[in-house]
Amino acid sequence: MMNRRTCLQFLAAAGLTAPLQGPVLAKANRLFDQPRADLPPQLPRDHGAHPGFRTEWWYFTGWFNSPGMANPLGIQVTFFRSAPELDVENPSRFNPSQLLFAHAAIAMPGKGQLVHAQTIRRAGSGLSAIRNTPGKVLDLQLPGWALSSPQGDTWQCDIQAQEVSLSLRMTQTQAPWLQGNNGYSRKGPGETQASYYITLPHLKTTGTIRVDSKTLPVDGSFWMDHEWSSTVLAPNAQGWDWVGLQGTGGESLMAFQIRPKPEPGKTLKPIWTHAALRNAQGQVHTFKTVEFQTRQTWTSPRTGVVYPVEQALRLDGQQFYLKPMMPDQELDARNSTGTLYWEGAVAVENANQQPWGRGYLEMTGYDRPMTL
Secondary structure (H helix, E strand, O other), X not given: OOOHHHHHXXXXXXXXXXXXXXXXXXXXXXXXXXXXXXXXXXXXXXXXXXXOOOEEEEEEEEEEEOOOOOOOEEEEEEEEEEOOOOOOOOOXXXXXXXXXXXXXXXXXXXXXXXXXXXXXXXXXXXXXXXXXXXXXXXXXXXXXXXXXXXXXXXXXXXXXXXXXXXEEEEEOOOOOXXXXXXXXXXXXXXXXXXXXXXXXXXXXXXXXXXXXXXXXXXXXXXXXXXXXXXXXXXXXXXXXXXXXXXXXXXXXXXXXXXXXXXXOOOOOOOOEEEEXXXXXXXXXXXXXXXXXXXXXXXXXXXXXXXXXXXEEXXXXXXXXXXXXXXXXXXXXXXOOOOEEEEEEEEXXXXXXXXXXXXXXXXXEOOOOOOOO
16 A cells, blocks of 8 residues: 555656646647637537646535534535646546546534545546436536536436435526636636536425435535636646525626735735626626625644634625525535545624625635645
8 A cells, every 4th residue: 555655656656646737838748728718618519527627626515404403504515627737638537637526524513513524536447437318408426416407497416325324406596607707707817727517506496305314305506617727827826715595586696716825924915806796587697896804714633724614705885794594604625635624504784783695705815826
């Protein structure tokens, strides 16, 4: 068995630890596609996978209730696809031209505990594949993990892991939301620092979960983000803060900031910000001013990382308060994507501190600069 040092040397030599930043031309002459503002996503086709891009994910986050439970639960499910910088002409069937990752987490405020599972596989190994299944725009399979959709209006997710098991069916209740400029979402000053970005908010979701050897029926609402890109972050980026919030009146609010690497003695502005609100009728308002302001921090007892778990979100003349379902929603994904991040269910209040909705707050790069 390889020790940790030998394993890291192998990954570095293979290019699996290379950061996302840098030229799109990879060291083995692998060219990656780039998002283009003049080529918007086409649905339902683009609910599926895009192997010509370097990075892709399908992200589900939401609040759920279960009969007999006094407190709601937070559920996160994410499937990732990554194309390493390897020689695509290498004929070996062990050449990992595509890697598949997946995360699942359940926030249980009654216990103050986040239960999570993760996996990583090389596409084409065993049961791991993004399949071209007739009648489906997406059919993603890993051992014990599966995500599929016929046309993007319904989704099925099934996970059988030691820590977490679930079976959830999601149904579209609102039209897809193409973020940014008709699905072309800038993440930095460079034109290539962008992603294609599709959101499906207010997905009606039912099914079962199993934690602590108990199977529970659940129902709730998922926010789904599908993004694919090749060069998202600017070279001086440290990480990001992102929210996907679902209002009680059918509204949907997405906001993010890309934070720069810190410089001692300096207060630096975000590299890039964006926020937009879509009402229940589908009308979108884009904000000019986006500010994330820390109200309360939490220090992880496991990693020592400090996260601003309670924040005020200021958007032009509007203000929203984000309050965590519980402080400890750190996900240690160093065994799959190699990252530490805080992905947490948050309750949302308006400027008068009245309930506005619920959603998720994601924070990356608080331990070290984020790479994908």
